[in-house]
Amino acid sequence: MSEQQLKELDEEKTTYRIEGFSCANCAGKFENNVKKLSNVHDAKVNFGASKISVYGEASIEELEKAGAFENLEVIPEKPTRTPVAEDEPKEDKIPFYKKHSTLLYSALFMALGFLSMAVNGNENIVTAALFITSMIVGGTSLMKTGLQNLVCFEFDMRTLMTIAVLGGVLIGEWAEVSVVVILFALSESLERFSMDRARASITSLMDIAPNEALIRRSGQEMTVHVDDIAIGDIMLVKPGQKIAMDGVIVDGSSSINQAAITGESVPVEKHEEDEVFAGTLNEEGFLEIKITKLVEDTTIAKIIHLVEEAQGERAPAQAFVDKFARYYTPAIMAVAALVVVVPPLFFGAEWGTWVYQGLAVLVVGCPCALVISTPISIVSAIGNAAKKGVLVKGGIYLEEIGALDAIAFDKTGTLTKGIPVMTDFEMINEQMDENKMMSIITALEYRSQHPLASAIMNRASDENISYSDVPVEDFSSIMGLGISGKIDGTQYYVGNSRLFSKLPEIHLTDAIENTITSLQQQGKTVMLAGTANSIKAIIAVADEVRETSQESLRKLHEAGIKETVMLTGDNQSTANAIGEQVGMTDVRSELLPQNKLEVIKQLKSRHKRVAMVGDGVNDAPALAASTVGIAMGSAGTDAALETADVALMGDDLNKLPFTIKLSRKTLNIIKANIVFAIGIKIIALLLVIPGWLTLWIAILSDMGATVLVALNSMRLMRVKEDE
Structure with missing residues (x-):
């Protein structure tokens, strides 16, 4: 595709937020459905950020119809802002019982079914009717999607569950099928809840900056929405208020808490001509700030955009899981078919018993836990890093950081x-x-x-x-x-x-x-x-030399970084003195930019993965050549935010050891999730041999694995710098 065509497509792009995603497979199906719309050229779903970018024309009604299989709600990323009267009641959140009414009604009919079973027996028509009603109420959406998939020969977890439910109905296992439907719906709700919690780190970033600000325009003071603030307006910020827009102080001085942007816990003194950022807190003085950026161009807006894009980038581990899942689901169906057919045909076993066992294999084979194991980990880790002042531009870089062997540092502005x-x-x-x-x-x-x-x-x-x-x-x-x-x-x-x-x-x-x-x-x-x-x-x-440089280098060496190299244009004596002071293993002096590039190439020949830490602009060749380019002190620096793979928003090198620790913990959790998700399936499948596998055990093992994997991944949201 030509550059002109790409530009035209980008101009046609519209982004929407999606509510209702329960799994990555469903997100993929929604993406394919949108691509089939008549006036849509292409579509890309970002499951981590719960967004879709549509290239072409499509109404919200068309998009919601494409997502009707999961009752997805489509919301424009920039909804039309309408004034709200002061006396107009604010919209309340949907109560829990209404949001999950289908699940609750289904559970109620199931409970009545078990009550009827205890009173009237298993073969009673009332008992059967109650269980069937429970299945219909709780499983209509599942069955509809599953049957559509069967017709189109698309095999995912809903296809497996649909076959299992239909088979259970045919052999008269009303009670167990009813339980399976409810537990599957509950499992999907838990997946959705887990992903929403992981995404909450970004949602909280969106709420950092105020929506309104007091400005002075043409001699008049007025409170206006941030969308209506223009470059050059003077914003008035009182002590204790949050700053709504990026700008430069033209009058006043104060102590500014920049934790939301840089992760720094200690407030920074700001005076006239100093830059301030939207979302930071004015702690002391009265400030007059000249607006320098529109609301969509502020540093916090760029951070949110970059983090959401990063959450949509698939890590190598996720790519492996996605590829594995494509072959895994058909394989499970083949195994289930063999379980049904082989014992009765070749060993004279009862058909009813082994049909039941085959259905249990389908249920236990649902790849829910496996599919969610990686994206929820990546979203949790990237969101946590962003709140600590570290922007990781994608899952691939999150993985690479944890495997670094050597790190090269530019001296000026990084170590000093x-x-x-x-x-x-x-x-x-x-x-x-x-x-x-x-x-x-x-x-x-x-x-x-x-x-x-x-x-x-x-x-x-x-x-x-x-x-x-x-x-x-x-x-x-x-x-x-x-x-x-x-x-x-x-x-x-x-x-x-x-x-x-x-x-x-x-x-x-x-x-x-x-x-x-x-x-x-x-x-x-x-x-x-x-x-x-x-x-x-x-x-x-x-x-x-920065106060944090020596401590950061010590932590990096303790973390197993084999080689740390300082790159500088200074003479050898000066360079050696600083290198020794901060604890470098090697010092390269009197270097020009092209020499720094050569050093990076030499390091890569000795080590598999090498990072370069610099200012994101002057060291561009070395940053580009390294496995991971890390920009230092990137707050407000557009070039650094755009070019670096990882951006440390503040001037604190201690964020680097934290990032490496977070990366390694993420990798360990992803591996543990994958091993656990596959292991629990294997154990459950082994129960087929003695004929002990039941639909109850199957669905409980699948749901239990999903819950444990989600909870394990969400631990990444709580990783701290000083742990």
Whole structure:
């Protein structure tokens, strides 16, 4: 398909939320039904997020008809907003007894049937009528779908159950068939409940940001819905209120709790010109915020969208289960047929007994627990990670993270804060006043574009040393070496030792070289300042290491990461000092972006899976080449959110060990679920040999496995960072 065709299809896409999904197989059937609609070109169901994207034209009535086999309710993702009068009663949630009325009525008729059995006996017509009524009430939807599947030769769990129910009716097992129908309906309800609970993590994210905000527009203050807020509006936020939209503070300062976005538990101080995000909490001051993004483009909206998309991406384990289930269901039907036919034909056994056993095989063979074992785990884990400030872009990356052998880290902004600080200032020529020398150096750096210049200017400002009004003549930048300029008739130079070694009248003494070496070994960048005749001062600047870096590296090594490598453009001495401070197993220095890419390739040749942690933009080649690209501090950074496989929303590297732990726990739970789901089926099927398998045991084993698998998967919603 051409790029133009893809673009046209994307323009025709409409997304709807779906209520009523009970299983992944049903979601697949709904998707196929929608694809068959006359004006629909394609459709894609996201079972994890309970959504469908429709490419083409289809009315809600048509979509609900396509999902009528499971009574699906279709809701536009962006429903039309209508004003609600203040005195108009709010819509209440559907009461439990109404929502599950079919199941409750079916259970009531079944209970009356057992009561009639106790009074009138098993062969009584009233007893039979009560059990049949129970089956009809509770199993109409099941039978309708199952019969349609049989006609179309589509074999899923409902097909198996329909054959089992019909067979049970034919041999007169009214009571047991009634129980089977009710327990199957109950099992589906529990599956639906489990998936809804897993999806609740995303639903809660949707409710984080307020729907209305107080804004000032054209001199007037008004409360408006977020959909009606425009870029450039001024939003007014009082202490204790949540921020409704992304923007930049134009007046005021406050402490902002950003836990909803970054997972940080400690509030962050925000001042004028600082960016703030929708869904965060203004704890102290009164703020005036200029809106910079529409409601659909806010950071929280992007997070919700990315997480929902991630939940729809199938993990390798889920792909295996889906493929296995396609062959598993027909195989179970074949086994059931053999159980029915072989004993009577070849061993003279009773037909009635083995027909019953064959029906029990069909029931026990329902792949409910197996099919739900993976998606509920993935949805739970990705939702939990999002609430902790970690965006995992799909199930495949969730699995890959747990199997990482090596991790490469960009230094600046990842292991360090990315904000240089002037740490040392040592005068060599005592004849000049220290403040005057500092003023000269800062006046030169003020005209420089070098990243380290800000550190020197900040130090001068802190010490109230003036520099911006110092006149500088003949200023020039010497590429890769430093800067120079004439002040009060004297030519001054500021730069690295290579710059001064090129000046014919300068000689670097042993004392100066020893000082330079000592500072570099501490992880600092060293600059010299002086004239063409002499060195006047030594300056050291350092990019401060994050407080969490060392602890994070220790946790990663404890988690079994074999190799951690720091990648930086710094000189070897500075790089080694920082690498040793944080606990790296290897340090690669003086690297250009293409060199970082080569290092990643080398690591991949030694290890199966390698991650790269960077800022998501500058290290794009290395991030793309790694098995998992992890962007650091991605809140508000659209490029990082879009390009990285995993995004750590805050600047906390401790989220990385937590993510690895969550990934491994997810993998273990998925494997345990699959083994348990298949194991319980095998044990139940073995009961066929002595003829002990009953419909009761079959449905209870299937429902029990489903419940236990769902509960086991939902444990991932409660995994904590400090466990």
